[in-house]
Amino acid sequence: MSTRRPSAAExxxxxxxxxxxxxxxxxxxxxxxxxxAILQDVALRTGGTVQLGAGTLYxxxxxxxxxxxxxxxxxxxxxxxxxxxxxYYRITPLGSAVxxxxxxxxxxxxxxxxAKGLAPEGV
Amino acid sequence: MSFYRALLHLYPAFYRAEYGGELVRTFEAxxxxxxxxxxxxxxxxxxxxDLPRSAFLVHLDVLRQDLAxxxxxxxxxxxxxxxxxxxxxxxxxxxxxxxSLTDQVLLRPLPFPEPERLVQLWEVEENSCCNEVSPxxxxxxxxxSHSFTALSAWHSRDANLVGAGQPFRLRGxxxxxxxxxxxxxxxxxxxxxxxxxxxxxxxxxxxxxHGTWQRVFGGDPDVLGRTVRLDDEAYxxxxxxxxxxxxxxxxxxxWAPIRLSEDDGNDRDNNFFKVVGRLAPGVSLAAATTExxxxxxxxxxxxxxxxxxxxxxxxxxxxxxxxxxxxxxxxxxxxxCVLxxxxxxxxxxxxxxxxxxxxxxAVRAAMGAGRERVTRQLLTEALMLTLLGGGLGIAFAAxxxxxxxxxxxxxxxxxxxxxxxxxxxxxxxxxxxxxxIAFGVVPALRASGRRLEGLRERGPLGGARSAMRSLLxxxxxxxxxxxxxxxxxxxxxxxxxxxxxxxxxxxxxxxxQTPLPPQRYDTTAKRVAFYSxxxxxxxxxxxxxxxxxxxxxxxxxxxxxxxxxxxGAVVASVAHRPxxxxxxxxxxxxxxxxxxxxxxxxxxxxDAFTARKVAVVSEEFVREHFPDGKPxxxxxxxxxxxxTIVGVVGEVRVRGLERQSEPQVYLPYGQxxxxxxxxxxxxxxxRTSRDPHSQxxxxxxxxxxxxxxxxxxxxxxxxxxxxxxxxxxxxxxxLLGAYAGLALLxxxxxxxxxxxxxxxxxxxxxxxxxAIGAGRREILKLALAxxxxxxxxxxxxGLVLAYAAARSLAGALAGVExxxxxxxxIAVGAxxxxxxxxxxxxxxxVLRVDAARVLMSS
Numbered sequence: 015m016s017t018r019r020p021s022a023a024e025x026x027x028x029x030x031x032x033x034x035x036x037x038x039x040x041x042x043x044x045x046x047x048x049x050x051a052i053l054q055d056v057a058l059r060t061g062g063t064v065q066l067g068a069g070t071l072y073x074x075x076x077x078x079x080x081x082x083x084x085x086x087x088x089x090x091x092x093x094x095x096x097x098x099x100x101x102y103y104r105i106t107p108l109g110s111a112v113x114x115x116x117x118x119x120x121x122x123x124x125x126x127x128x129a130k131g132l133a134p135e136g137v
Numbered sequence: 138m139s140f141y142r143a144l145l146h147l148y149p150a151f152y153r154a155e156y157g158g159e160l161v162r163t164f165e166a167x168x169x170x171x172x173x174x175x176x177x178x179x180x181x182x183x184x185x186x187d188l189p190r191s192a193f194l195v196h197l198d199v200l201r202q203d204l205a206x207x208x209x210x211x212x213x214x215x216x217x218x219x220x221x222x223x224x225x226x227x228x229x230x231x232x233x234x235x236x237s238l239t240d241q242v243l244l245r246p247l248p249f250p251e252p253e254r255l256v257q258l259w260e261v262e263e264n265s266c267c268n269e270v271s272p273x274x275x276x277x278x279x280x281x282s283h284s285f286t287a288l289s290a291w292h293s294r295d296a297n298l299v300g301a302g303q304p305f306r307l308r309g310x311x312x313x314x315x316x317x318x319x320x321x322x323x324x325x326x327x328x329x330x331x332x333x334x335x336x337x338x339x340x341x342x343x344x345x346x347h348g349t350w351q352r353v354f355g356g357d358p359d360v361l362g363r364t365v366r367l368d369d370e371a372y373x374x375x376x377x378x379x380x381x382x383x384x385x386x387x388x389x390x391x392w393a394p395i396r397l398s399e400d401d402g403n404d405r406d407n408n409f410f411k412v413v414g415r416l417a418p419g420v421s422l423a424a425a426t427t428e429x430x431x432x433x434x435x436x437x438x439x440x441x442x443x444x445x446x447x448x449x450x451x452x453x454x455x456x457x458x459x460x461x462x463x464x465x466x467x468x469x470x471x472x473x474c475v476l477x478x479x480x481x482x483x484x485x486x487x488x489x490x491x492x493x494x495x496x497x498x499a500v501r502a503a504m505g506a507g508r509e510r511v512t513r514q515l516l517t518e519a520l521m522l523t524l525l526g527g528g529l530g531i532a533f534a535a536x537x538x539x540x541x542x543x544x545x546x547x548x549x550x551x552x553x554x555x556x557x558x559x560x561x562x563x564x565x566x567x568x569x570x571x572x573x574i575a576f577g578v579v580p581a582l583r584a585s586g587r588r589l590e591g592l593r594e595r596g597p598l599g600g601a602r603s604a605m606r607s608l609l610x611x612x613x614x615x616x617x618x619x620x621x622x623x624x625x626x627x628x629x630x631x632x633x634x635x636x637x638x639x640x641x642x643x644x645x646x647x648x649x650q651t652p653l654p655p656q657r658y659d660t661t662a663k664r665v666a667f668y669s670x671x672x673x674x675x676x677x678x679x680x681x682x683x684x685x686x687x688x689x690x691x692x693x694x695x696x697x698x699x700x701x702x703x704x705g706a707v708v709a710s711v712a713h714r715p716x717x718x719x720x721x722x723x724x725x726x727x728x729x730x731x732x733x734x735x736x737x738x739x740x741x742x743x744d745a746f747t748a749r750k751v752a753v754v755s756e757e758f759v760r761e762h763f764p765d766g767k768p769x770x771x772x773x774x775x776x777x778x779x780x781t782i783v784g785v786v787g788e789v790r791v792r793g794l795e796r797q798s799e800p801q802v803y804l805p806y807g808q809x810x811x812x813x814x815x816x817x818x819x820x821x822x823x824r825t826s827r828d829p830h831s832q833x834x835x836x837x838x839x840x841x842x843x844x845x846x847x848x849x850x851x852x853x854x855x856x857x858x859x860x861x862x863x864x865x866x867x868x869x870x871x872l873l874g875a876y877a878g879l880a881l882l883x884x885x886x887x888x889x890x891x892x893x894x895x896x897x898x899x900x901x902x903x904x905x906x907x908a909i910g911a912g913r914r915e916i917l918k919l920a921l922a923x924x925x926x927x928x929x930x931x932x933x934x935g936l937v938l939a940y941a942a943a944r945s946l947a948g949a950l951a952g953v954e955x956x957x958x959x960x961x962x963i964a965v966g967a968x969x970x971x972x973x974x975x976x977x978x979x980x981x982x983v984l985r986v987d988a989a990r991v992l993m994s995s
Contacts, residue, residue: 075156
């Protein structure tokens with residue numbers, strides 16, 4: 015996996031992100047997590063409103079692995095569970111760029127709505 | 138948990154291997170957290186939706202990738218792609234086209250409500266089935282039977298229509314008032330007949346076909362209520378039928394209620410009704426037959442002199458004549474042969490390609506794609522190729538459609554269609570998927586499985602594989618041979634029929650129908666005046682060498698048969714009376730048609746009604762009745778009068794080139810009785826030194842001058858009438874020939890492919906042989922000999938199959954022996970030639986093998 019800065023075109027080609035992928039990348043920002051931890055993180059940060067299915071999660075991970083948004087970092091024991099080895103995933107520079115671009119895209123959309131008084135202030 | 142594990146099988150295996158463990162652990166962790174019953178139930182509910190959905194999406198992802206990959210791979214080898222697509226297209230197209238015909242003629246129910254209950258009824262005389270029915274017998278059947286919700290009758294009733302611009306000659310059907318409702322048609326406009334319409338003396342009413350409405354009445358929206366004259370009687374149009382209605386055949390142009398003269402209505406010997414019934418609910422064909430046979434037996438007892446040995450037959454209305462059935466069977470067989478050969482070719486192509494790509498595939502497999510992914514990739518490629526081929530095949534079938542529509546028998550109550558529909562496309566898809574899977578999966582599995590693992594193995598290939606290859610070649614050779622023989626036999630039959638002398642010379646002879654309205658031309662004298670005037674003016678036309686009138690043209694009309702009574706001859710029974718065909722002719726008819734006068738004289742204008750009744754007879758008539766060879770001035774009784782023979786002419790194939798005809802008797806038209814309109818001459822024939830059709834405008838003018846209300850019916854060159862006799866045979870030979878040619882080509886390609894494959898697989902072995910000193914010539918001989926051996930086996934199997942096929946075609950061979958030597962020799966020759974040319978190129982490759990390089994690469 016190269017560490018060079020991803021080009022704008024590379025990033026744009028992957029937009030818009032499906033919501034599940036967005037949530038997963040946000041969860042992985044700054045932390046290496048295994049699948050179950052990602053699900054927990056997403057549920058926690060959305061106050062339980064987003065409950066990803068395991069099938070959806072791994073399909074999203076599979077596709078993001080193929081397009082280079084995430085990488086598998088290593089296999090190690092799950093601290094929450096006794097001695098169960100889990101696969102951990104890490105976000106790539108491309109993944110960060112894409113999730114950032116997606117957030118900007120969403121913010122721009124919200125801005126459009128807000129200008130018409132269609133979105134709450136300060137959100 | 139085990140249920141969850143089972144659910145994971147919805148995913149592709151490689152995916153399951155990759156993520157299965159994680160999915161299970163995630164699910165376990167979640168269910169631990171979920172706690173009690175309600176939480177756990179919610180979790181299960183969510184997973185039960187999520188998992189299958191995501192599995193489906195994963196499959197889609199894989200498919201998308203495989204398709205993209207396949208497209209790239211095919212773009213890299215366009216030659217292979219084009220060949221495979223074309224082979225698939227030819228196989229699928231050939232089958233789809235034939236299916237369209239089979240579907241229309243055999244499979245599809247007739248386009249009427251509850252068509253399986255529609256039957257036709259016939260009189261059976263002395264076990265000879267399927268004669269028309271006499272009106273009084275029909276009336277008795279109708280009164281006495283209980284098996285039918287309705288029983289009705291029709292007969293053809295062509296007529297001159299006047300009152301819509303120019304006069305028209307139309308093909309009409311006289312029907313019982315209940316016939317159209319029985320069949321189940323609803324009028325597009327207006328109404329059908331009621332019982333009142335068929336009462337004697339009722340005002341004439343008429344229902345017209347959609348085509349007639351458009352062609353004759355220009356689609357006039359106010360056509361209902363319009364009054365026209367049919368053969369000089371007034372009829373009011375009361376209904377228009379929908380465009381897809383075709384009963385009894387698509388040729389019907391109008392329907393009118395049956396009107397019978399007193400005589401016709403009561404004559405049990407005058408069979409001209411066709412009877413149609415609708416079985417009552419719950420009554421089987423067999424039960425109806427039993428009842429009708431009993432009624433037939435009753436009538437036999439009651440009317441001994443007319444109904445002797447007369448019974449009844451009940452048949453489904455959807456009956457396909459034997460000739461069409463044979464043709465269909467031959468075509469279906471041919472198209473299946475082509476499909477099998479095409480499939481073998483595809484399999485060979487795919488296998489060859491898989492082997493050629495084994496390095497690439499091995500790399501993919503080594504990179505962790507796994508056997509399943511590689512198989513799936515190959516399968517996707519195969520299916521994509523066959524689907525593309527299928528699409529092209531449907532286009533082929535669509536192009537062939539109009540040609541095949543000509544093969545739909547035109548005596549069936551269906552409108553032939555040359556267009557595609559959902560059933561056809563469905564069938565094509567079925568064949569495509571079958572082809573793709575059957576002949577894509579096997580090579581894919583073999584190439585990805587055993588073959589991949591055995592990549593490193595070199596040297597001679599296993600016996601099983603080469604046996605498989607031999608089997609495939611054998612099948613191709615055999616399939617070709619069957620088609621070649623069938624086609625060759627039918628071609629011989631066609632040539633034989635075309636060589637039959639019809640007894641007249643039709644080239645340069647124009648025939649024009651000038652049907653006279655019977656009311657206005659009710660006496661022989663009036664008709665004679667018309668004929669004489671038209672003939673005199675026609676003969677005066679520049680370029681016209683001869684002209685005459687005749688009742689009907691030979692070949693077009695085979696009926697008009699009357700019993701012959703020769704003084705002194707003893708006849709065993711009524712059924713054994715000698716018969717002859719009756720035609721009224723004008724002077725000049727024989728000359729015009731080139732029918733040779735063997736002795737005596739032609740009829741002439743002196744043969745008036747009051748003069749001595751004379752006849753001109755054919756040679757066969759003389760042989761049958763006057764074996765002493767001295768017929769002139771002898772008399773016989775025919776058509777109600779004693780006739781004296783004044784001339785003998787050559788024999789004519791009245792009933793057709795392939796049928797036995799009755800001997801002919803020609804009577805001078807001046808001696809016809811007034812009421813005998815049926816036999817009144819309809820056809821004007823003229824021999825011309827110019828293009829016959831160029832005389833038509835002048836003839837039209839002459840007829841119009843003689844009577845502006847007499848229509849010009851069909852105008853055609855008489856040689857075309859003869860040519861048309863073999864039209865369906867020609868189409869048949871043409872089609873089978875095309876299929877045989879296709880099979881030959883495909884099999885040649887296939888054998889080439891198979892042997893190329895064999896050679897490339899044995900390159901190592903061949904190189905080794907060369908290296909240790911074997912002569913190239915020797916190796917070439919070996920390769921050729923192998924090819925020929927396989928061809929010989931294929932030819933052997935093919936000969937047996939071909940003979941069986943020929944035997945089943947015997948009915949269509951016009952007397953050509955199913956085992957016809959010349960045909961078989963030529964067919965075997967062509968098949969062997971094809972095999973040799975398929976073998977030659979791969980064998981020649983052997984000669985170019987560079988032993989050193991081959992050995993080095995291994």
